[in-house]
Amino acid sequence: MGALTFDALLRSLKPEARAPDPVYYLHGDEDVLKDEALRALTARAVEAAARDFNVDTRSTADLDAAALRTLVDTPPLLAQTRVVVLRGIEQMRRGSKLRQELLRYLAAPNPTTMLILVQSAGEELDPELARFATAVAVEPLPPERVVRWVAHRAKQVELEMEPEAIALLVETAGPSLGALAQELDKLAAVTAGRTATREDVATLAGVRRGQTMHDLADAALERRAADAARLVEPVLEQAGVTGVRILTALGTAVIGTALARAELDRGTPRGRLTAVLLQHLRLARPFGLGDWGETAARWARWAEGWTSGELAQALRLARDADRALKSTTVRDEAGIVTQLVLQLGVLRREAA
The missing domain is CATH 1.20.272.10 (Zinc Finger, Delta Prime; domain 3)
Known part of the structure; x- marks a missing residue:
């Protein structure tokens, strides 16, 4: 199947683009962006009102071959498509009945199910899965994108930030999107609706000017x-x-x-x-x-x-x-x- 970057995936999910693929395989080292990819895929496949009955998220450690088959073959309820998310895909042992059943399904996927395989950070690409699914490489963002991501995430949590505040937050918290998301949540609670300044970030992180x-x-x-x-x-x-x-x-x-x-x-x-x-x-x-x-x-x-x-x-x-x-x-x-x-x-x- 095809191979996409995170950005290419988002472009492919725009309303005017072609219909989504039946199976996606998310791999790479940026787990926060994998969650964003999951939200984007789910939003494209299932309308918000129907998601309670048509989105299933499971860990492969909790599945056997029969349970997997039931998940992917269940028809959608009052919707055109249902979404099945399998996390921890790297935990499947090669040669196990679960993996063999998954490979059989990938060869002929259910057209009314979007299956999303999620692999944890730090794991090597599984070429067998990549051959049958649309593989999406979700890697850490370059520095300038991290700054833009913080600004975007701040708006999602209804937090206004001065540019100097964003720069200091990235400098002190580092490029990890998970750590930055946690700090943004704290900052939103501390500022309580007002614009966050550099001083707010410094106080939160215990940083004084000239001591970074x-x-x-x-x-x-x-x-x-x-x-x-x-x-x-x-x-x-x-x-x-x-x-x-x-x-x-x-x-x-x-x-x-x-x-x-x-x-x-x-x-x-x-x-x-x-x-x-x-x-x-x-x-x-x-x-x-x-x-x-x-x-x-x-x-x-x-x-x-x-x-x-x-x-x-x-x-x-x-x-x-x-x-x-x-x-x-x-x-x-x-x-x-x-x-x-x-x-x-x-x-x-x-x-x-």
């Missing part, structure tokens, strides 16, 4: 060791921030700076460096970064203050700090992160 993860990374990569060390404790106290998350951000920053330094060393003109780095980001489509244009500009700026040898040392230090933090015998997150940012400053003095 962004500020900490800036200080560390600009070799301002004392400033970076002073920021470790305030950043760690913020909601959802852990030592591992800080080290991940710092390690990513070092890797990006090393890429920028390598481009300079191979002769890339300084005036084109940000554009070249942005091209790398667009090709790799990494998850978890902020705005790619801003990220590329920061890497280019930081690269001016480092040599390739220093960056290799910085990566080894970040790796050692990560190992120490994940050790079962070490609990001092603040101490490990502080030691790392101070060591990055020492590299400069040793080089001098």
Whole structure:
């Protein structure tokens, strides 16, 4: 069958588009968008007034072959189509009677049933299911789409937000749509109908101006060791921030700076460096970064203050700090992160 992206799926479900397919297979690593895809598919297949009797959601762990057949063969009630959602499709054992029955059904699906197979994040594509169903790859959004998603989700929960508030929320909560949705619900309750400001987000997350993860990374990569060390404790106290998350951000920053330094060393003109780095980001489509244009500009700026040898040392230090933090015998997150940012400053003095 065909293969679609999340965006292509939404376009295919517009009223003027052709009729939906009988079987969809949702896979990929963004479970929040899978739920949005489910809502869109259900809305296209069954009118709102008929959904109570024509939408069934089950876990494959609770089904056997006979129960599956009953679900997919039951005719719709006072509607043209019924929807059956099977979650946790990866839990079906290969060769099981349930899977064999599902494959038999996929070869000749019921035209009055829309079957939606939902696979959990972190699982590999099942080529056998993809061959018989319309496979929809639901992957994490790029940074600029995350910002737009937050604005869209805020409207859904009747929350007005200033642009600065959205930017800070994405920065502090990270790119996880699940975490962002939870924070939006909290923010809607706190603001009680008024427009949410940057200060509202900062208060909710325990963030003060100049004390964000962004500020900490800036200080560390600009070799301002004392400033970076002073920021470790305030950043760690913020909601959802852990030592591992800080080290991940710092390690990513070092890797990006090393890429920028390598481009300079191979002769890339300084005036084109940000554009070249942005091209790398667009090709790799990494998850978890902020705005790619801003990220590329920061890497280019930081690269001016480092040599390739220093960056290799910085990566080894970040790796050692990560190992120490994940050790079962070490609990001092603040101490490990502080030691790392101070060591990055020492590299400069040793080089001098």
